[in-house]
Amino acid sequence: MTTNDREWRFLVAESETPEARRKRRESVGRSSGETYLGILRELSPGAACDRIQxxxxxxxxxxxxxxxxYDAVFLTGSPLHLYEETPETRRTVAFMRAVFASGTPAFGSCAGLQVATVAAGGSVRPNVRGREAAFGRRITLTEAGCEHPLLAGRPAAYDAPSIHTDEVEALPPGATLLAGNRVTAVQAAEIRFDGGVFWGVQYHPEIGLDEVAGALRRQADGMVEAGLARSRDDVEAYAQQVDDLHREPDRRDLAWRLGLDEQVTVERLRQTELRNFVESLARLGRAGMQVVGR
Known part of the structure; x- marks a missing residue:
């Protein structure tokens, strides 16, 4: 893609704790913020990308x-539980309120959506229908989602990498629901608050299938406790198939076994929301992002 000749300044906000960053690096070689930095440099070559925790x-x-x-702020996934009052959650929510107040457009995935929700007055809770692990299935656009540029190019229903044990309970006043599915009612939303705008998803358009496999391995005990697998060996067998598909994305037999189509197996399509946000920013500018969807 192109973001014209100007130099863009992006800030990646990585709310993982130091321990979570360490475990993720041991598992897949990079923290959530490092994953974002990598994809943003691919989507917008030459952009100046900073990171904050x-x-x-x-x-x-x-x-x-x-x-x-900054031209945009990107909020990563995180193991923080936003309904818990801890120094880490308070600092992260305060940061997001400052982002809204600055007027800088923001994008977030998974916990990023939850942080923006709480910062703007909504609420988050543990998943009431159980954890969504590996992939969110049959994510369906709302009427507003069909028209919103965040989801441009997505079919009426699609799958996406998704790993979370918490969900948005209630969107803040003035937010727009863009997509949901049977397991998680809020899969995509636009949030406006205090002069700022946020586009976000509960799933992970930024991660590769290797990172899906790594997350499954890190959360293997939880998968067994939730009844999604009979043993850690079952989790490993599934994760290995996901890893194999990462290495050979054209293997139709693996995609068939995992129940996936090109919305997940093709990198460009898997990254749809992140690409759409960056391209909308380049096309509309900061001021234009404030009025999209109104």
Whole structure:
């Protein structure tokens, strides 16, 4: 894609705790923020990309930087539970409120959607229909979602990488529901608050299938406890198939066994929402992003 000749400034907000970052690097070689940095550099070559860890007590922007000085902020996934009052959740929610107040457009996946929801006055809870693991199935566009540029190019129903044990309970006032499915009512939404705008999804358009497999392995005990697998060996067998499909995305036999189509197996389609956000920003600019969907 192209983001014209100007140099874009992106900020990746990685709310994983240091321990979660360590485990993810051991599992797949990169933290959630590093995954975002990699894909943003592919989508917008030449963009200046910074990272901040807002859950950390010593988190700070680079000297001289301000939130308003960035073209967009990207919120990663995280194991934080936003319904718990902890120093990490308070710092992360306060950061997102500052992003809204700055007027800088923001995008987030998984916990990123949940952080924006709580920051704007909505609520989050544990998944009431059980965890969504590996892939969110039959995610369906709402009427508003069919018209919103975040989901441009998605079919009426699709699957996507999805790993979460919490969900949005209630969107904040003025938010727009864009997609949902049988397991998770809020799969995509636009949130406006305090002069800012956020586009987000509960699933993970930014991750590859290798990262799906890594997440399954990290959460193997939870998968067994939830009744989604009979043993850790069952989880490993499933994760191995996902890993194999990552290495050979054209293997129709693996896609068939896993029940996946090109919306997941083709990287460009899997990244649809993140691509749409960056392309909308390039096309409309900061001011235009504020009025999309109104």
């Amino acid at each position: 807002p859950a950390d007590a010593d988190a700070a922007l680079s000297p001289g930087a301000t939130l308003a000085g």
